[in-house]
Every structure is written in C-alpha cells, then in structure tokens.
Amino acid sequence: MAAQPILKKAGTALAAPVAWLAALIDPPLRGLQKATGLNGMAAFFLAPNMAIFGIFVLFPLVINFAYSMTGGSALFLEQRTYVGTEQYERLLTCGNYLDKQSCTEDLFWNAAGNTAVFVLFQVALMTVFAMITALILNRELRGRGFWRAVFFFPVLLSPVVVGLIWRWILQRQGLLNYLLHQVGMEPVLWLTDRFWAFAAAIMVSVWAHMGFYALILLAGLQAIPKDLYEAAEMDGTRPARVFWRITLPLLMPNLIVVVVLALIRAVQIFDEVYVLTGGGPGTSTMFLTQYIYEIGFAQLIRNPGLAAAASILMGAVLVVLTLLQLAASRRSQNAGGGK
Structure with missing residues (x-):
C-alpha cells in the first residue's frame, strides 16, 4: 500500500510534460482544423509518412528509371x-525466345527462367506447408504456444544467418551427409x-519464411466461428468436406494475402540463396536479383543502366502478376457471393 503514493506521484510527474506539450500544440491544431476541415487534418497527419515514402521509395524509383535510360560504367548520373x-532492347532482343542462347543478354533470360521456376515451386510449397502448419497449430495441442514459437523462430533469423546455417548442414562434409553416412548411404552433392x-534453395527459403505466412493463416483460422464446425460435426460431415466447404472459403482473404506476399518475396529472393550457393553451380541458382546485383555492382566493368532496366522490368512483371491475382480473387469472391 505504501508504494501506491509513490507510483501515483511518478505517474503525475511523467504525465506533466505530455500535458504541457498537448496544451502547447492544441491551439494551432484547432486553428488548422477550422481552416482545412477533417480532410485537411488527415492530410496534415499523413504528410510526414508520405514525405518519407516519397524520399525513400518514389524518388529512388524515378532515379532508377533515369539510370535505365543511360549507358556507360560511370556511377553518377550526370x-x-x-x-x-x-x-x-538489349535485354529483350532474342532470335528465339524459347532458346536463351539466342538472346543478346542470355544471362538475364537464364536468371529470369530460374526465377520463374523458383517462384512457381516455392510459392506453391510455401502456401501448402503454411496451411498445414496453421491447421496443426490451430488444434488444442499440449504446449501450443511453444510450438507456435518454434515454427515462427526462423523468421526472426537474418537471411545471411539462414544461408550460413544451411550451408554448414548441406556442404559436402556437412551435417546432413554425415548423418547419411552413419546410416550407410552415399553422400549427396547438395550444393554442387x-x-x-x-531444390535446396527452394527448401531453405520455405523453411526460413513459412512461419510468417502460417501466422497469417492461423489468424484467419481463429476468426472462423466455431459454431460452423460444431454444426458440421453434428451433421456428420467428413473433415475433408469441412475443409473445402467451410475452412477454405472463409480463409480465402488471408490465403490471398499469403500468396501475394509470398510471390513478391520469391521474385526478390537473394540473400539466403546467395550465401548458400553463390548462384551456382554455374548459373543454376542465379535469380534476377542476383543478376541485377552482379551487373550493377559486382562486375569489374559495371553497367548500372542495364541493371536498372532489368529491375524496372522485374518490378513491372511483379505488378502485373499481383494485379492479376487480386483481380482473379475478386472475381471468385463476387461469383461466390452471387451464388
């Protein structure tokens, strides 16, 4: 009881500067609201965020587009x-688009092909495993909080750390080959x-990011009313039918978010794969982001303009794919609502 007066005095002391600051800025804000109305106040509070967005996103995008229209190896735009x-034109010129070797910039098309295959398998596997994980973690499990933390833990790791860990596991004399040797199996050249x-690049990426998407789906599962499941159980509906008829339709908004975010991240994959394989063997795991990095920064004779053009094309394709996904999901939701 003796501590309560002390805590009360401490709270009063901490609140005094806040109250003083509020009293100081209240008159000009009231005047601004009278002059501009509610819409003006909304613009006033959004202005700092929009300024930061413009400086660190829009302005670099404009500069990047300007670089894509220039040539040479000089770094400064002027x-x-x-x-x-x-x-x-250099990036898109090909004698036969089905033959990467006929392209002027065949390395770009090789990286684009690798990225397309990676995105296809990685996003599909990511979505499936995230869904399975969310369904399991949504059950009444013993130590459910612990298991949720375990599955989310890899998300907290730096991509470089993820790449180093799995490189140590998958290298020729790594932990996985040691375990295979212990059971009498031949070692596998996982990274060469x-x-x-x-396959290792896909697996490591799924392992590193699955917890984040599983958390999004888990939030959607917990928002589904349990009355629906109880009614389905009373009707004797099979679990598979419950999933397809109740869980999946109600989880669709979260699932769309997962697919879009996973697609964006998969197209931009770089860190963990670069540390894991360096783009090798050869160029078998070189993706678009690494191509842009190599052309723009890592090569002895750099070509920032070509790297900027490749990044613009990658961003345009990504925007188109995202818009197509959102349009398809909106169409399916409208069709479902019409039924």
Missing part, C-alpha cells in the same frame, strides 16, 4: 550518357549438383 531504350542446389 556523368552518364543518354541512350534511350537501348538497355531495354544443379538439381539438388536448386
């Missing part, structure tokens, strides 16, 4: 020569074989 759409290196 030292570069204007070449128009030459960089885009083209097929296994690509």
Whole structure:
C-alpha cells in the first residue's frame, strides 16, 4: 500500500510534460482544423509518412528509371550518357525466345527462367506447408504456444544467418551427409549438383519464411466461428468436406494475402540463396536479383543502366502478376457471393 503514493506521484510527474506539450500544440491544431476541415487534418497527419515514402521509395524509383535510360560504367548520373531504350532492347532482343542462347543478354533470360521456376515451386510449397502448419497449430495441442514459437523462430533469423546455417548442414562434409553416412548411404552433392542446389534453395527459403505466412493463416483460422464446425460435426460431415466447404472459403482473404506476399518475396529472393550457393553451380541458382546485383555492382566493368532496366522490368512483371491475382480473387469472391 505504501508504494501506491509513490507510483501515483511518478505517474503525475511523467504525465506533466505530455500535458504541457498537448496544451502547447492544441491551439494551432484547432486553428488548422477550422481552416482545412477533417480532410485537411488527415492530410496534415499523413504528410510526414508520405514525405518519407516519397524520399525513400518514389524518388529512388524515378532515379532508377533515369539510370535505365543511360549507358556507360560511370556511377553518377550526370556523368552518364543518354541512350534511350537501348538497355531495354538489349535485354529483350532474342532470335528465339524459347532458346536463351539466342538472346543478346542470355544471362538475364537464364536468371529470369530460374526465377520463374523458383517462384512457381516455392510459392506453391510455401502456401501448402503454411496451411498445414496453421491447421496443426490451430488444434488444442499440449504446449501450443511453444510450438507456435518454434515454427515462427526462423523468421526472426537474418537471411545471411539462414544461408550460413544451411550451408554448414548441406556442404559436402556437412551435417546432413554425415548423418547419411552413419546410416550407410552415399553422400549427396547438395550444393554442387544443379538439381539438388536448386531444390535446396527452394527448401531453405520455405523453411526460413513459412512461419510468417502460417501466422497469417492461423489468424484467419481463429476468426472462423466455431459454431460452423460444431454444426458440421453434428451433421456428420467428413473433415475433408469441412475443409473445402467451410475452412477454405472463409480463409480465402488471408490465403490471398499469403500468396501475394509470398510471390513478391520469391521474385526478390537473394540473400539466403546467395550465401548458400553463390548462384551456382554455374548459373543454376542465379535469380534476377542476383543478376541485377552482379551487373550493377559486382562486375569489374559495371553497367548500372542495364541493371536498372532489368529491375524496372522485374518490378513491372511483379505488378502485373499481383494485379492479376487480386483481380482473379475478386472475381471468385463476387461469383461466390452471387451464388
């Protein structure tokens, strides 16, 4: 009881500066509201965020587009020569689009092909495993909070740390090959074989990010009314039918968010794969982001304009894919509502 007066005095002391600051800014804010109305006040409070967005997102995007219209190896924009759409033409010129070797910039098309295959398998596996994980964690399990933390823990790791951990596990004399040797199996060249290196890149990416998407789906599952499941159980509905008829339709908004976010991240994959394989063996795990990095920064003779053009094309494709997904989901929701 003796501590209550002390806590009360401490609270009063802490609240005094806040009250003083509120009293100081209240008159000008009231005047601004009278002059501009509620819409003006909304714009006033949004202005700092929009300024930050403009400085760190829109302005770099404009600069990047300007770089894509220039040539040469100079870094500063004023030292570069204007070449128009030459960089885009170099990237998109192919004798036969089904043959990457016939393209002027075949490395770009190789990276684009690798990225397309990676996105297809990674997003599909990510969605499936995140769904399974969310369904399991939504059950009444012993130590459910612990298991949720375990599945979410990899998300907290740096991508570089993830790449280093799995490189230690998957290298020729790594932990996984040691375990295979212990059970009498031959070691596998996980990081030096083209097929296994690509599969390892997909697996590591799924492992590192699945917890985040499972958390989104878990939130959607917990928002579904339990009365629906109780009614289905009373009717003797099979679990598979409950999933397809109740769970999946009601979870669709969360599932769309998961697919869109997973797609965006998969297209931009770089950190963990670069640390894990370095883009090898050869160029079998080189993706678009690594191509942009190599062309723009890592090569002895850099070409920032070509790298900027490749990034613009990658961003445009990503925007189109996202809009198509959102349009398809909106159409399916409208069709469901019409029924």
